[in-house]
Amino acid sequence: MKKLINSxxxxxxxxxxxxxxxxxxxxxxxxxxxxxxxGGPRQGKVGLVSGGGSGHEPLHGGFVGYGMLDAACxxxxxxxxxxxxxxxxxxxxxxxxxxxxxxxxYTGDALNFQMAAExxxxxxxxxxxxxxxxDVAVEDSLYTAGRRGTGATVFAEKIAGALAEQxxxxxxxxxxxxxxxxxxxxxxxxxxxxxxxxxxxxxxxxGDLEVExxxxxxxxxGRTRAAHxxxxxxxxxxxxxxxxxxxxxxxxxxxxxGMGGTPLIELYVMFNEVSRYLEARGGRVVRNLVGxxxxxxxxxxxxxxxxxxxxxxxxxxxxxxDTPALRWGR
Amino acid sequence: xxxxxFRAWIVSAAEVIEANRDHLTQLxxxxxDADHGINLARGFAAVVDALDAAKPGVPGAILTxxxxxLISKVGGASGPLYGMAFRRAGKALSDAADPDTSALxxxxxxxxxxxxxxxxxxEGDKTMVDALAPATRAMAKAIAEGASQDDALRSLAEAAExxxxxxxxxxxxxxxxxxxGPRSVGHxxxxxxxxxxxxxxxxxxxxxxx
Numbered sequence: 001m002k003k004l005i006n007s008x009x010x011x012x013x014x015x016x017x018x019x020x021x022x023x024x025x026x027x028x029x030x031x032x033x034x035x036x037x038x039g040g041p042r043q044g045k046v047g048l049v050s051g052g053g054s055g056h057e058p059l060h061g062g063f064v065g066y067g068m069l070d071a072a073c074x075x076x077x078x079x080x081x082x083x084x085x086x087x088x089x090x091x092x093x094x095x096x097x098x099x100x101x102x103x104x105x106y107t108g109d110a111l112n113f114q115m116a117a118e119x120x121x122x123x124x125x126x127x128x129x130x131x132x133x134x135d136v137a138v139e140d141s142l143y144t145a146g147r148r149g150t151g152a153t154v155f156a157e158k159i160a161g162a163l164a165e166q167x168x169x170x171x172x173x174x175x176x177x178x179x180x181x182x183x184x185x186x187x188x189x190x191x192x193x194x195x196x197x198x199x200x201x202x203x204x205x206x207g208d209l210e211v212e213x214x215x216x217x218x219x220x221x222g223r224t225r226a227a228h229x230x231x232x233x234x235x236x237x238x239x240x241x242x243x244x245x246x247x248x249x250x251x252x253x254x255x256x257x258g259m260g261g262t263p264l265i266e267l268y269v270m271f272n273e274v275s276r277y278l279e280a281r282g283g284r285v286v287r288n289l290v291g292x293x294x295x296x297x298x299x300x301x302x303x304x305x306x307x308x309x310x311x312x313x314x315x316x317x318x319x320x321x322d323t324p325a326l327r328w329g330r
Numbered sequence: 331x332x333x334x335x336f337r338a339w340i341v342s343a344a345e346v347i348e349a350n351r352d353h354l355t356q357l358x359x360x361x362x363d364a365d366h367g368i369n370l371a372r373g374f375a376a377v378v379d380a381l382d383a384a385k386p387g388v389p390g391a392i393l394t395x396x397x398x399x400l401i402s403k404v405g406g407a408s409g410p411l412y413g414m415a416f417r418r419a420g421k422a423l424s425d426a427a428d429p430d431t432s433a434l435x436x437x438x439x440x441x442x443x444x445x446x447x448x449x450x451x452x453e454g455d456k457t458m459v460d461a462l463a464p465a466t467r468a469m470a471k472a473i474a475e476g477a478s479q480d481d482a483l484r485s486l487a488e489a490a491e492x493x494x495x496x497x498x499x500x501x502x503x504x505x506x507x508x509x510x511g512p513r514s515v516g517h518x519x520x521x522x523x524x525x526x527x528x529x530x531x532x533x534x535x536x537x538x539x540x
Contacts, residue, residue, distance in 0.1 A: 075405045079405040080407075107407040143503050199359060199364040221510055223510070
């Protein structure tokens with residue numbers, strides 16, 4: 001296993017120390033593993049907290065800052081954070097207007113955030129939870145743990161963050177986050193697995209001519225294995241799955257996201273294919289993100305997330321944001 | 331079984347989890363994200379430290395501290411689920427200094443109820459419940475039939491192990507493995523295996539303590 005680490009035991013801590021040095025706009029509590037804005041909360045503003053396992057950077061720590069999150073809780077690699085972290089974060093961002101927890105739909109995240117919300121409630125902090133579950137690869141049924149929260153989480157954090165920055169109340173901020181989740185769908189394809197540092201080898205093996213369809217963000221196998229084909233074909237697989245679930249016409253926000261190990265040049269090829277597919281079906285790609293936003297260590301592959309925009313959601317997307325990973329309008 | 335036996339149980343559980351860390355990780359790589367062994371090993375190591383520091387005087391307090399520490403240190407689904415299990419068991423034992431086999435059986439049933447309440451898993455979903463439920467049933471049945479403590483704990487451990495093996499043909503309906511759908515069939519569930527290891531440690535600690 002070749003990684004740019006010193007040891008599996010020190011990856012998360014040393015990465016957080018690196019983040020702290022690189023980004024003075026953040027306050028990084030390495031010991032407790034909580035990242036907040038250096039300036040602290042603004043009185044009367046709804047606080048936004050998210051979190052999840054490490055290994056998905058820049059999600060979520062890279063999205064802490066003006067116009068987006070107030071705090072992020074990084075857990076161990078691919079492991080949801082614990083209630084202790086979330087409670088510290090919630091207290092830190094409580095500015096008298098309540099706190100929104102943006103929770104990706106995974107059993108661990110759900111259970112830990114639920115515990116934290118109860119503990120925060122016991123301390124008199126109003127917490128509302130919004131769960132993202134945009135991944136169409138998993139069927140949402142009684143027979144699964146439900147659809148996974150993936151790329152739409154980035155959209156929801158930006159748009160809800162913008163509304164909070166404008167002084168909206170907790171109910172409105174939560175409602176817009178839910179709306180973004182409901183209007184978004186995602187699908188991912190992997191060309192490789194990834195190596196969890198403490199595991200020392202890939203979580204699963206893919207042959208030279210194979211891809212994994214319907215992947216998540218934790219290095220786990222997807223729904224099916226398929227033969228590797230051209231970018232256009234893979235884009236179509238992803239978008240066929242999405243458009244089978246929701247219409248993809250109208251104004252769209254589209255993210256072609258790298259899983260961490262795929263070069264930007266390939267992500268742009270994919271975005272080209274994705275745009276053509278959507279435009280051919282009446283979709284107007286009016287906003288986009290192309291790059292690594294919600295990754296899975298060094299997994300090679302991409303995910304595409306499509307959000308059907310409204311004028312209001314577009315306005316909130318365009319609102320100023322100043323975080324390590326997204327920065328515009330300021 | 332007094333506090334010393336319970337402490338020995340938890341220490342032994344930590345050792346067996348550490349010894350099986352890679353195995354659990356591999357099981358979790360097949361149908362998950364390859365972190366079960368790592369997370370539980372970290373959690374139980376922290377539990378042993380916490381027990382050394384606090385030295386709870388009664389079995390119930392040992393299990394409660396175990397549960398709380400796991401919640402704070404493990405993360406994922408395992409932290410809250412195992413945390414709840416140990417907390418509920420600890421609460422059931424209350425401040426009894428030397429709970430008997432029946433009291434332990436009731437505590438394990440409380441643990442199971444807590445896990446199912448929190449995680450909503452039923453038997454057959456391919457989770458830790460598939461080891462814990464048959465195990466608690468087997469122990470209760472053995473006690474009802476007049477078994478000795480040794481035999482009751484043997485029934486517990488053996489049923490847990492059999493329950494874990496029985497998860498192999500199941501399709502996962504809960505947790506990360508459920509995303510794989512039919513591809514989760516043919517793999518032993520890591521949570522069921524870790525439960526079986528923990529209950530085996532209970533049996534060996536009780537045997538050694540006599």
